[in-house]
Amino acid sequence: MGRAGALTSAASRSPSVASRLSSHDPVCPLSSVFCPLIWHHLATPTPPGTTLPRYDVFNGDADGLCALQQLRLESPEENELVTGTKRDVRLLGRVPARAGDAITVLDISVDANREALARALAAGATVRWFDHHYAGEPVVAPNFEPHIDTSPEICTSLIVDRFLGGRRRAWAIAAAFGDNLVALATRLAREAGLGEAETAALRALGQSLNYNAYGDSVADLRYDPAALARRLRRYEDPFDFLRAEPVVKELQAGYAEDLANARRTQPTPVSPAARAWFLPQAPWARRVFGAFANALAAEQPAFAHAVLAPRPDGTWSVSLRAPAARPEGCDELARAFPTGGGRKAAAGIDRLPQPDVDRFLGAFGDRYGKP
Numbered sequence: 435m436g437r438a439g440a441l442t443s444a445a446s447r448s449p450s451v452a453s454r455l456s457s458h459d460p461v462c463p464l465s466s467v468f469c470p471l472i473w474h475h476l477a478t479p480t481p482p483g484t485t486l487p488r489y490d491v492f493n494g495d496a497d498g499l500c501a502l503q504q505l506r507l508e509s510p511e512e513n514e515l516v517t518g519t520k521r522d523v524r525l526l527g528r529v530p531a532r533a534g535d536a537i538t539v540l541d542i543s544v545d546a547n548r549e550a551l552a553r554a555l556a557a558g559a560t561v562r563w564f565d566h567h568y569a570g571e572p573v574v575a576p577n578f579e580p581h582i583d584t585s586p587e588i589c590t591s592l593i594v595d596r597f598l599g600g601r602r603r604a605w606a607i608a609a610a611f612g613d614n615l616v617a618l619a620t621r622l623a624r625e626a627g628l629g630e631a632e633t634a635a636l637r638a639l640g641q642s643l644n645y646n647a648y649g650d651s652v653a654d655l656r657y658d659p660a661a662l663a664r665r666l667r668r669y670e671d672p673f674d675f676l677r678a679e680p681v682v683k684e685l686q687a688g689y690a691e692d693l694a695n696a697r698r699t700q701p702t703p704v705s706p707a708a709r710a711w712f713l714p715q716a717p718w719a720r721r722v723f724g725a726f727a728n729a730l731a732a733e734q735p736a737f738a739h740a741v742l743a744p745r746p747d748g749t750w751s752v753s754l755r756a757p758a759a760r761p762e763g764c765d766e767l768a769r770a771f772p773t774g775g776g777r778k779a780a781a782g783i784d785r786l787p788q789p790d791v792d793r794f795l796g797a798f799g800d801r802y803g804k805p
């Protein structure tokens with residue numbers, strides 16, 4: 435993220451106002467009666483030629499990118515971009531919010547950013563928020579404009595689509611595919627009069643942008659989401675983007691390569707019905723471990739699968755899948771570890787410490803002991 439814009443604008447603020455007000459007399463050529471008026475005018479907090487910082491804070495996945503794309507096609511602004519990987523959901527804390535700042539936040543939960551939001555609002559920033567994740571207690575403030583909808587058949591890009599009266603619908607459809615709302619996205623595409631090939635293209639766009647966001651840090655990703663946002667901005671029409679830019683083709687090839695790498699690892703049998711897959715310490719492993727677990731669950735439905743990818747901090751990311759024939763137990767197993775959670779058929783552990791790996795394998799084998 436480029437910090438230059440924010441630093442320049444911040445430097446032009448209150449300290450210089452104070453110093454100029456206190457030292458104007460010696461240099462003012464006019465009488466003391468008129469000087470204060472002139473200096474008041476010159477010393478406003480935002481001198482001509484500078485603007486207060488504006489920030490676009492967005493999840494780096496397809497939904498965050500496409501939500502931003504719709505908004506900025508409608509109101510073009512070159513704002514400071516604050517983003518990250520899919521798991522980087524505490525983004526607002528990175529914004530040094532001050533009075534007069536305008537902040538737009540997309541596709542991250544209010545609840546996960548509650549303290550940073552309270553700080554920004556108290557500082558006098560204006561915050562507009564579009565999101566579909568669990569939001570917790572509503573935040574009410576005159577300088578806060580929430581557009582929150584947590585119903586299951588929605589994503590942030592569709593909330594923005596509603597806000598804009600459907601004027602950038604194709605981007606919202608791509609995002610819905612990226613957020614795995616496949617049936618809904620397909621229906622919207624049909625209603626928009628898109629053919630099969632166009633619908634497939636939007637699906638590829640959404641899924642590729644979504645895949646790009648997986649990794650431990652932006653360094654793991656094939657494209658920095660902020661750079662992607664700037665590249666998307668040049669195209670009003672997603673089909674023009676797909677024709678002109680190699681991004682989606684590269685991401686599709688990258689995904690295939692990551693998956694092929696994962697398939698070269700050998701499983702560790704944990705019980706007759708449970709297999710663990712230890713991936714090596716590599717960016718591709720951190721990008722693909724969840725998708726690999728989905729592929730294994732589909733291809734080997736008799737087995738439970740645990741895919742473990744090492745994180746740079748020495749812990750493991752774990753993706754758990756129950757046998758497709760008996761889709762249960764993953765949530766309980768994951769929750770036995772402090773950073774675990776998920777659903778019955780599919781769950782995960784965010785950070786499994788190395789000393790807990792044996793205990794995890796024991797519990798995994800016990801839970802899925804028999805075919």
Ligand SMILES: [Mn+2]
Nearest residue numbers: 497541589590
């Ligand atoms: Mn989303």
